[in-house]
Amino acid sequence: MSVLPTNVQASKPYNRRNLILFCTILSCGLALTFIYKFLPSPFHLAEGDIAPITIRSPRDMTYESTLEYDKLVEQTKENFPASVQTNWSVGPHQKELLADYLASITKVKNDPSFTPTEKNNLVLQLLKNIPATREGDQPLPDDETIAGYIINLNIRPWEYVRSEDLRLSDYFHYQGITEQNISQQRDSIPRVIQESFTDDERIVIERLINPFLAINVFEDYAKTKERLDKAISSLTKPKKTIASGETIVKKGEKLTPTTIEALEKLGLINPTLDWQRIFALLLIAILIGILTYFYITYFYPNLTENKYALWTIVTLIIVNCLLLRNVVPERPYIYYLLPISIIPALFGIFIDRNFAFWTIGIFAVTLGIINTDVNDFIIFLLFSSFVATILISRARHFYHFIKAAALIAITNALVLISIHLSSYSLDFDSGFKIVWASIGHGFLLSVLIILALLYLGNIFNHVSYIQLLELANPNHPLLIKLASQAPGTYHHSLTVAELSQAAADALSLDPLLAKVYALYHDVGKLKSPEIFIENHTQTTKDSLKNLSPEAAAKKITSHVVAGVQIAKNYNVPDKIIRSILTHHGTSKADYFYQRALELKHNQKINEKVFTYPGPLPQNKEEALVMLADGSEAVVRSMKRKDPEDISKSIDWIIKKRMDSGQLAESNLTIGELAKIKDAFYATLMGIYHPRVAYKRATTNGRKKAVEDHDLREHPA
Numbered sequence: 001m002s003v004l005p006t007n008v009q010a011s012k013p014y015n016r017r018n019l020i021l022f023c024t025i026l027s028c029g030l031a032l033t034f035i036y037k038f039l040p041s042p043f044h045l046a047e048g049d050i051a052p053i054t055i056r057s058p059r060d061m062t063y064e065s066t067l068e069y070d071k072l073v074e075q076t077k078e079n080f081p082a083s084v085q086t087n088w089s090v091g092p093h094q095k096e097l098l099a100d101y102l103a104s105i106t107k108v109k110n111d112p113s114f115t116p117t118e119k120n121n122l123v124l125q126l127l128k129n130i131p132a133t134r135e136g137d138q139p140l141p142d143d144e145t146i147a148g149y150i151i152n153l154n155i156r157p158w159e160y161v162r163s164e165d166l167r168l169s170d171y172f173h174y175q176g177i178t179e180q181n182i183s184q185q186r187d188s189i190p191r192v193i194q195e196s197f198t199d200d201e202r203i204v205i206e207r208l209i210n211p212f213l214a215i216n217v218f219e220d221y222a223k224t225k226e227r228l229d230k231a232i233s234s235l236t237k238p239k240k241t242i243a244s245g246e247t248i249v250k251k252g253e254k255l256t257p258t259t260i261e262a263l264e265k266l267g268l269i270n271p272t273l274d275w276q277r278i279f280a281l282l283l284i285a286i287l288i289g290i291l292t293y294f295y296i297t298y299f300y301p302n303l304t305e306n307k308y309a310l311w312t313i314v315t316l317i318i319v320n321c322l323l324l325r326n327v328v329p330e331r332p333y334i335y336y337l338l339p340i341s342i343i344p345a346l347f348g349i350f351i352d353r354n355f356a357f358w359t360i361g362i363f364a365v366t367l368g369i370i371n372t373d374v375n376d377f378i379i380f381l382l383f384s385s386f387v388a389t390i391l392i393s394r395a396r397h398f399y400h401f402i403k404a405a406a407l408i409a410i411t412n413a414l415v416l417i418s419i420h421l422s423s424y425s426l427d428f429d430s431g432f433k434i435v436w437a438s439i440g441h442g443f444l445l446s447v448l449i450i451l452a453l454l455y456l457g458n459i460f461n462h463v464s465y466i467q468l469l470e471l472a473n474p475n476h477p478l479l480i481k482l483a484s485q486a487p488g489t490y491h492h493s494l495t496v497a498e499l500s501q502a503a504a505d506a507l508s509l510d511p512l513l514a515k516v517y518a519l520y521h522d523v524g525k526l527k528s529p530e531i532f533i534e535n536h537t538q539t540t541k542d543s544l545k546n547l548s549p550e551a552a553a554k555k556i557t558s559h560v561v562a563g564v565q566i567a568k569n570y571n572v573p574d575k576i577i578r579s580i581l582t583h584h585g586t587s588k589a590d591y592f593y594q595r596a597l598e599l600k601h602n603q604k605i606n607e608k609v610f611t612y613p614g615p616l617p618q619n620k621e622e623a624l625v626m627l628a629d630g631s632e633a634v635v636r637s638m639k640r641k642d643p644e645d646i647s648k649s650i651d652w653i654i655k656k657r658m659d660s661g662q663l664a665e666s667n668l669t670i671g672e673l674a675k676i677k678d679a680f681y682a683t684l685m686g687i688y689h690p691r692v693a694y695k696r697a698t699t700n701g702r703k704k705a706v707e708d709h710d711l712r713e714h715p716a
Contacts, residue, residue, distance in 0.1 A: 015304040019296055022310040027289030029318035030362075034281035034369055045269050047260050051249045055268060057242045063265040064237035067257055073232055080231060083223035084178065090216035091173030098169050098212040101130065102162045105150060105208075109158065116151065123147040132210035134187060146207045149200045161201055164194060165209045172209075176217040186210055242266070281369065288362060295358060300351065302618055308459045309350075316343050317359060321366045324381075336377075336416060336437040339445035341385040341408075346452055348393035350460035356389040376419045383415045384408065384441065392449055401446040409442030461575045463513070471516045471576065478570040482523055488534030489525045492632060493518060495687065499628035503679040504621060507672055514621040517579035520572060521625050524563025524580065531555055534636075549596035553589040553610045560584060560612055582622045583629055584612035585662040616665045623666035624676065627654060631680050641688040643681075650680050 045051070108114065108122045124147040134140050153161065171192060177185050189206045197205065242248070242262060249259045263269045296303055303309060320343045344363070348356035360382065367378050391404035416434040453464050463471075470476065474483075483490040497518035504514035529535045531544055544552040563580040593610040617623040630653040635646055654673055657663055668676075 015307075018307050018310055019293060019304040022296075022304075022314055023289040023293040026292060026314050026317065027285045029314065030288055030321060030366065031282050031285035033318070033321045033366060034285055035278050045255055045260065045263065047255055047257055049255050051251055051253050051255060054251045055248045055263065057246045057248060057262075057266055061266060062239050062241045063262075065240045065261060066237065067261050068238040068240070069235065072235055072238065076231055076235065077228065080224075080228050083220040083227060084176075084217050085220050086176060087216050087218065090214055091170065094173060094212050094214045095166060095169040098165060098209065101126070101212070102165060102208065106158070106162070109151065109153075110155075120147050120151050123150050127207070130211045132207050133183075134206075134210070140207055140210075141203060143207075146204060149204050153201070153204070157201060160197070161205050161208070164197065164205050168192065168205070168209045169212060172213050173216050177213055177215050178217045178219075179215055182213065182215055186213055284365070284369065288365070292358075292362075300355065303351065306459075306461065309461075312456060312459050313347070316346070317362065320363060324363060324367045336380060336412070336434070337440045337444070339441055339448055340381065341388040341441075342445055342448050342452070344385045345388040345392040345445065345449055346456070348389040349449070349453070350456070350462050353389055353393050356393070357386070360385040360389070379419060380412070380415055384412055387411045388445060392446070401450060405442040405446035407442075408445060409439045412438035412441055458573075461573070461578075463516075463573045463575050465512070467573060468512045468516050471572065472512065472519065476570075478523060478567070478572070479519060482526060486522075486525050486529035486532070486535050488536070489522050489529060489532060492534050492636075493520075493522055495632045495636075496521065496625065496628045498687075499632060499680050499683050500621070500624045502683045503624045503628065503676045506675045506679040507620065507624075509620055509624075514624050516576055517583075517621055517625045518628060520563075520567060520576055521580055521583040521629060522559065522563065523566050524559035524561070526566055527559065527562040528555065532559075549592040549599065550606070550609045553592040553596075556589045556592065557584075557610070557612050578618070579622050579625055581613065582615055582617040583625050584614075585616045585626060585657075586614040587612055587657075587660060587662055616662055618665055620666055620668055620672070623663050623668050626662060627657060627676060628680065630657065631684070635684055635688070641684075643685060646684050646688070647677075647681055650677050650684075 105123055105126055108119055108126070111119075114122065124143055127143040127147055131143075132140060140146070150158075168189065172185055172189075175185070189209060190202060193202050193205050240262070248262050248266070248268075249255060253259075260269070320340060323338070323340060340363075344356040344360045347359050363385070364378055364382060367381060388404070388408050391407055392401070413435055416438065417431070420430055420434070453462070456462075457464055474480075479490070482493070497515045500514040500518040501511045504511040525532050525535075544555065547555070560581055560583075564577050567577045567580060588607065588610045589612070593605075593607070596605050596610070617626055631650050634649045634653055635641060638645055638649065654677060658673075
């Protein structure tokens, strides 16, 4: 639960104009990235055209050839065996018809009432009633000749001929006769007639069996189609590879379907605008811009005040998207090596991890839109970016970056191995490339981030760990000056730093950042150190005693603005300077405000005179300094520092800051405030712990016990 009182309205700095410009540029950049490959090319080429110039491939590419796939489908259809079904009743039926036919001829031959001429005419008529066909090189003799052969056959040879025809009927119908092979079967009759027959007998046998061969094997069209469709669906599109610089077509050559396909896959020809696709991509780009507008408005309004940071963010996002646009699946190891996750990782450091995760989403959408066949790379991008963001954003020391690089490399290797295992494409060569690409990605990423921290840190108001160490060094010129000219304020700052650091540890924040905030929060008191009570000595006069409450409050609250100028003179980073402004927030100088109320009774008081300029703490570390500053001051002012009194004082400060809305923009929760109180209490009890009574000699030689409460008033 966030600490935001119902009667307090948070008012974070917000520049709508900067944000609108940022989101507009982001949408335009993404739109150009999305639609670039769908824009028409300067060449309007079609099959059969003559190439106006020599066209070479701009990059390595492997693509699935639709033309080759169509050819493969046609070949499959042509060579695909049909599903057939045999009608076994056709053979016996045709044999029965043949037997009746032969019996009719036999009856004519054996009838003594017919003259030879009459017999010949009757047999000829029977032959003409059932004509025969032969598609071979030599046609059958005419029916008149064959009728003469039949009449001239004696009884026994004729019976052999009849038996052979019946045998052949069984033979051919058992083999199976289809619509496609019936002609071939008829032409093959001479080859299967027994050799014992004479040439004339063989001609008679072929002529009589020929018309009685009938189709008895029929295609099952439904089953054939089902099997063919299954066979076609199992086909994979053949892949064709084009090397970078390879000539696709030479000047003056005629364009073939193959070259047209290659040019289209490379995006070198696109004669018309695909308005529907372009409109859809523009809508997506605009939607991303609108969502980003509301996302920053609600979660990062302070970012809108920093136009340089906004320009840097939009530039990095668009440049990374342009890089992703060129990602192709043919050379994956090169792209696995590129540290594309550097942008989310940097945003995780400069802004926070949630903003980095938002950026990862934009990159994933971009990659999915502009390259639909790189799902493996999208998986790699997501894992690599998430891990890099989480690990790098928590890095504080140089060895943290080395450790992060190693863990990123291991994660990348595991992800890539999993991807290749799932596609059954892992071998020794690919495994070797995966390992080296992963190691290179991790360490190149860390090196580039370290360099980016040096050059981009100031734009995002980021203070590096090395800078924090330098600022926390007691030998820093400004801290030395504070210790010598305002020793009370210096020791107060040390205690506040100790409290802030302990609380930051308890909340898993940045303890060094909280400490540096605290060390510099009161440097503005150097302007007039003598007016602040912690710097008073026994000979110091209270210079504020004779001033009006308004004048005194003005002097007290001015140390905030003075601190900003002093810190700038010593080149203190802006992020630390902001904590000087926020450590009092918009609270009042209560002591002088109450004096003014007592003096003026019912008269109207200008509260603005007694109010610090602010702004409110913008992050948890700044809020810790505010709470630590108040807690230390209250506890130090107490004469008796009992555990119960210290606990109540911390509670009072936290409640007062909550009720006045000073923590409204810090994102602290109720649970975190409880941890802060525990950390403050433990630290203050360590500072103001009770001591045992010591014996000491008095001026007259007597010994007197030092009272416990005296020790508490003057702690060692």
